[in-house]
Amino acid sequence: MSQPNEQVSAAPLRIDGVSDLDPEGHIPLEQLTNGTTIRIPRWPRFPGPPDPGEAPHFSILYIYWNQNSVETLLYERTYTYVDDRPEFTFPLTAQQMSAEGTALIYYVLEGYDGNFDRSERRQLTIRHAPLSPPEFPSATLHGYLNCNTLPPIWEKILISILPETVFRERDEFILEWQGFATLNGQPPELTPKYEIPKTLSVNDASKGFIMEILFVPYVKPMVDEDSAVAQYRLVRNGIVVARSEKGYVKIDRKLSGSPPCGGWP
Numbered sequence: 001m002s003q004p005n006e007q008v009s010a011a012p013l014r015i016d017g018v019s020d021l022d023p024e025g026h027i028p029l030e031q032l033t034n035g036t037t038i039r040i041p042r043w044p045r046f047p048g049p050p051d052p053g054e055a056p057h058f059s060i061l062y063i064y065w066n067q068n069s070v071e072t073l074l075y076e077r078t079y080t081y082v083d084d085r086p087e088f089t090f091p092l093t094a095q096q097m098s099a100e101g102t103a104l105i106y107y108v109l110e111g112y113d114g115n116f117d118r119s120e121r122r123q124l125t126i127r128h129a130p131l132s133p134p135e136f137p138s139a140t141l142h143g144y145l146n147c148n149t150l151p152p153i154w155e156k157i158l159i160s161i162l163p164e165t166v167f168r169e170r171d172e173f174i175l176e177w178q179g180f181a182t183l184n185g186q187p188p189e190l191t192p193k194y195e196i197p198k199t200l201s202v203n204d205a206s207k208g209f210i211m212e213i214l215f216v217p218y219v220k221p222m223v224d225e226d227s228a229v230a231q232y233r234l235v236r237n238g239i240v241v242a243r244s245e246k247g248y249v250k251i252d253r254k255l256s257g258s259p260p261c262g263g264w265p
Helices: 031-034 202-207 215-219
Strands: 038-043 059-067 070-079 087-092 101-111 116-118 123-128 155-161 174-178 192-201 209-214 224-235 239-243 247-251
Touching: 031 239, 038 059, 070 087, 087 116, 174 215, 192 209, 202 224, 209 215
Parallel strands: none
Antiparallel strands: 038 087, 059 070, 059 101, 101 116, 101 123, 155 209, 174 192, 174 224, 224 239, 224 247
């Protein structure tokens, strides 16, 4: 139905959960998992009531999905004046968003007079897999941070964040950190879940970066055979566009016959 030489003359569609300010259209994992909604505003040439004795005018709406050079017609609907409303909504299911990569979505209106209006093609980025977990470069081969850790554990610990293709300059990076009284990151909790924000620079986005976690208040509650869990989310224009896997580290600050290095909590 769509022709290459058609001009863009219809209003843009919107996808719930996708920021209008994100040109790459990252779909949050929650929407990828549960599905989302396509929203198309009422168009100016929506058919009105017919004159007496006339057949009702109509519009035909086509919604297209293009991915991997394959174009699919998602929906075709015919509307008359009895269907008039401010907005038209359509489900975009998890199955329809199941393939990784980028897709284009747009719609075409066919009027009763044979004229066509096409919306701009909206790019969507689909990524189901979580990002790489935070790493602990100072941990031992057995995954421990202890009194021999450098830098000294009673000062700070280091967390390494690998570069990801989704990273962009000025993205808001939010590290989530929590300590536990077990070796496997399971309750009981020793700390609240802290959130440590950072705005990404060009170098951060392209090369990755190291975050420093201060001993107080983040690490000191963990003393003997405890652990911590680190995970981050990436926020762009107020929308979470990606989340990492969890990174785990064991923490043991005890010293034989002495108080723990860094002191008691």
